[in-house]
Amino acid sequence: MKNFSLYGLPEKVSFCKLCVISNQRPSSTIEFKNSDGKNKSGIAIDDKGICDACSYTKKKLEIDWKKREKQLFEFLSKYRKNNGEPDCIVPSSGGKDSSFTAHILKNKYKMNPLTVTWAPSMWTEIGFENFNNLSKIGGINNLLITPNGKLHRYLTKTSFLNLGHPFQPFIHGQKIIGPKIAKKLNIQLIIYGENQAEYGNKLEDNLTYYMNNQFFCVDDNFNFKDIKFGGKSIQNILDEKNFNFNDFGAYLPLRKKEVLESKIQMIFLGYFEKWDPQECFYYASENTGFKPAKERSDGTYSKYTEIDDKIVPMHFYTTYIKFGIGRATYDAAQEIRNNKITREEGKNLVKKFDGEFPKTYFKDFLDYIDISENEFFKKIDDLRSPHLWEKKDSKWVLKQSII
Amino acid sequence: MRIIPRLDIKNDNVIKGINFEGLRVVGNPNEIAKKYYEEGADELIYSDCVASLYGRNSLTDLVKRAVKDIFIPITVAGGIRTEIDANLLMQNGSDKLAINTELFNNEELGGQLVKKFGSQSIILSIQAKKISKNSWEAYKNFGRDKTNMDVIEWVKKMSVYNFGELLITSIDADGISNGFDVELFEKICQNTNIPIIACGGFGKLDHIKELKKYANVDAISLSKALHYKKITINEIKNFLKKIDE
Numbered sequence: 001m002k003n004f005s006l007y008g009l010p011e012k013v014s015f016c017k018l019c020v021i022s023n024q025r026p027s028s029t030i031e032f033k034n035s036d037g038k039n040k041s042g043i044a045i046d047d048k049g050i051c052d053a054c055s056y057t058k059k060k061l062e063i064d065w066k067k068r069e070k071q072l073f074e075f076l077s078k079y080r081k082n083n084g085e086p087d088c089i090v091p092s093s094g095g096k097d098s099s100f101t102a103h104i105l106k107n108k109y110k111m112n113p114l115t116v117t118w119a120p121s122m123w124t125e126i127g128f129e130n131f132n133n134l135s136k137i138g139g140i141n142n143l144l145i146t147p148n149g150k151l152h153r154y155l156t157k158t159s160f161l162n163l164g165h166p167f168q169p170f171i172h173g174q175k176i177i178g179p180k181i182a183k184k185l186n187i188q189l190i191i192y193g194e195n196q197a198e199y200g201n202k203l204e205d206n207l208t209y210y211m212n213n214q215f216f217c218v219d220d221n222f223n224f225k226d227i228k229f230g231g232k233s234i235q236n237i238l239d240e241k242n243f244n245f246n247d248f249g250a251y252l253p254l255r256k257k258e259v260l261e262s263k264i265q266m267i268f269l270g271y272f273e274k275w276d277p278q279e280c281f282y283y284a285s286e287n288t289g290f291k292p293a294k295e296r297s298d299g300t301y302s303k304y305t306e307i308d309d310k311i312v313p314m315h316f317y318t319t320y321i322k323f324g325i326g327r328a329t330y331d332a333a334q335e336i337r338n339n340k341i342t343r344e345e346g347k348n349l350v351k352k353f354d355g356e357f358p359k360t361y362f363k364d365f366l367d368y369i370d371i372s373e374n375e376f377f378k379k380i381d382d383l384r385s386p387h388l389w390e391k392k393d394s395k396w397v398l399k400q401s402i403i
Numbered sequence: 404m405r406i407i408p409r410l411d412i413k414n415d416n417v418i419k420g421i422n423f424e425g426l427r428v429v430g431n432p433n434e435i436a437k438k439y440y441e442e443g444a445d446e447l448i449y450s451d452c453v454a455s456l457y458g459r460n461s462l463t464d465l466v467k468r469a470v471k472d473i474f475i476p477i478t479v480a481g482g483i484r485t486e487i488d489a490n491l492l493m494q495n496g497s498d499k500l501a502i503n504t505e506l507f508n509n510e511e512l513g514g515q516l517v518k519k520f521g522s523q524s525i526i527l528s529i530q531a532k533k534i535s536k537n538s539w540e541a542y543k544n545f546g547r548d549k550t551n552m553d554v555i556e557w558v559k560k561m562s563v564y565n566f567g568e569l570l571i572t573s574i575d576a577d578g579i580s581n582g583f584d585v586e587l588f589e590k591i592c593q594n595t596n597i598p599i600i601a602c603g604g605f606g607k608l609d610h611i612k613e614l615k616k617y618a619n620v621d622a623i624s625l626s627k628a629l630h631y632k633k634i635t636i637n638e639i640k641n642f643l644k645k646i647d648e
Contacts, residue, residue, distance in 0.1 A: 278425050278426065278427065279427075281421070281424065281425055282421060282425055282427060285421045285422075285578075285579075286421075291422060292421070292422050292424040294532055294549075294574075295542070295547060295548055295549050296544075296547040296548060301456060301547060302424070303422075303423075303424045303546075303547065304424050304425065335426075340426045341426070342414075345453070345457060348457050348458075349456070349457075352456075
């Protein structure tokens with residue numbers, strides 16, 4: 001079969017020399033404009049063989065964190081209200097990163113954060129416990145938004161069947177909900193934890209603490225019915241299915257005009273505080289009652305990352321199928337950069353765990369999106385890019401792997 | 404009651420996690436071991452916390468070096484899969500070995516090692532995760548994988564191999580400093596006569612008093628409180644003398 005990527009990624013897979021990520025790792029896309037998932041750009045690997053995320057890790061060593069801390073105190077003084085009203089929103093699922101972010105903003109930076117949670121598609125038991133503990137033990141106010149579950153299931157199904165991206169509706173909601181609530185509650189500041197550039201979006205994204213607003217708002221003349229889920233516009237969905245426009249209320253982003261008029265800014269704490277996911281885990285364990293999962297997640301060795309939604313293991317399984325990058329690769333790359341494990345160890349972990357089938361919540365996933373096992377596996381095989389996969393002895397194997 | 408510091412080792416460092424997760428570096432194993440020895444530790448446990456994960460065992464050199472200036476019994480845990488692994492560690496100065504993960508593939512290994520090195524040298528290590536009230540599951544691979552084996556059933560099943568001691572660590576209490584899982588140790592004591600080393604959760608002296616109320620354990624093992632200098636071994640020993648009087 002012809003060698004090409006179904007997703008517009010380079011035909012030749014190359015791996016970063018310092019971590020385990022490959023050039024197939026797609027950069028963040030504006031999900032609601034994502035029509036077919038075919039024009040992705042991968043993480044850049046420079047002529048020395050080093051990926052953007054690792055280059056940024058090196059750059060981090062030169063940052064004067066004391067100075068950044070001071071800068072943040074000054075920045076926040078423009079927003080601090082001290083009148084009982086929340087003065088910033090932290091989008092949060094109750095995971096370690098947002099728990100750290102909200103708690104440190106309240107206790108060190110003396111802000112009054114409101115965490116806003118876009119509910120996971122299917123809470124895990126530990127995820128729900130951690131979510132509650134951030135309030136019960138961490139002492140943080142929360143607003144939980146649970147979107148129309150019937151619609152969310154349909155959108156998840158469509159995203160899986162059309163793009164192999166069952167996590168897309170959640171990612172969409174998680175990005176737009178902070179600003180949306182900020183506008184309603186007259187809050188001007190939204191604070192995220194780490195910048196995605198920590199994991200390999202464009203290097204220059206880390207040079208500023210502001211998040212580009214194109215990820216969370218739309219142009220003033222944009223027709224909401226053109227918003228896409230699984231490549232299908234709301235208009236198409238309304239034409240075909242028994243949903244009405246009101247059902248989509250929670251999913252509609254702000255318009256640019258509203259963002260500018262309300263002076264809503266979105267920033268990253270990771271610009272000001274040295275970001276280290278494991279240290280966030282320690283901090284959250286000690287301060288907000290965060291607990292790791294009771295066992296490692298399918299497809300990886302770790303117990304502390306992205307454990308709140310039963311759909312997450314499936315999300316990483318689809319990245320493994322589409323890009324050859326599974327959950328252990330993501331985890332190991334991050335831990336190598338943060339000096340927790342060596343590259344050799346990372347390679348071993350990738351070999352051992354990457355692409356492990358997400359069996360724990362497989363049935364839950366099939367029930368949630370209401371498809372059969374046969375339909376699922378057929379779809380999975382359709383998602384395999386010819387340049388990545390070949391069949392050997394009736395088993396699919398990666399043609400270009402790090403091992 | 405013996406006091407046994409536990410050193411979780413990853414490569415060249417002592418690390419300390421929470422609930423068996425996380426790799427935060429605490430310091431140099433040789434320096435830390437020597438310090439605890441000099442402060443009056445009765446024994447030491449070296450636990451290679453990534454041995455099962457990477458399918459290796461890297462503590463031989465560390466033990467070899469430790470025995471030059473540490474003269475208390477040393478137990479090595481982590482990644483002991485064969486008699487050859489065990490031999491290598493024992494020849495290089497380990498006094499005891501604690502095994503867990505491999506027993507779920509090959510439970511005979513327990514019997515083999517006891518036969519070869521004697522009951523007093525082979526410890527059954529169990530990583531216990533609380534499932535519900537009065538029920539715990541044994542975990543393997545440094546607390547990462549389920550085994551579907553009930554802890555009490557496992558203790559009973561393994562008793563035929565004559566392990567000299569049980570090293571029981573509560574995964575839920577590990578690194579939390581909020582007290583031992585006393586119900587776990589109470590339940591195990593009711594079901595075995597093998598001496599028990601209780602591990603996981605020590606945060607302050609009263610936690611020992613609480614533990615002793617419910618369970619007759621032979622030793623306690625601790626790490627975080629010592630690593631972060633919340634307590635000294637001497638203080639624990641003085642406290643034990645006081646409550647035993």
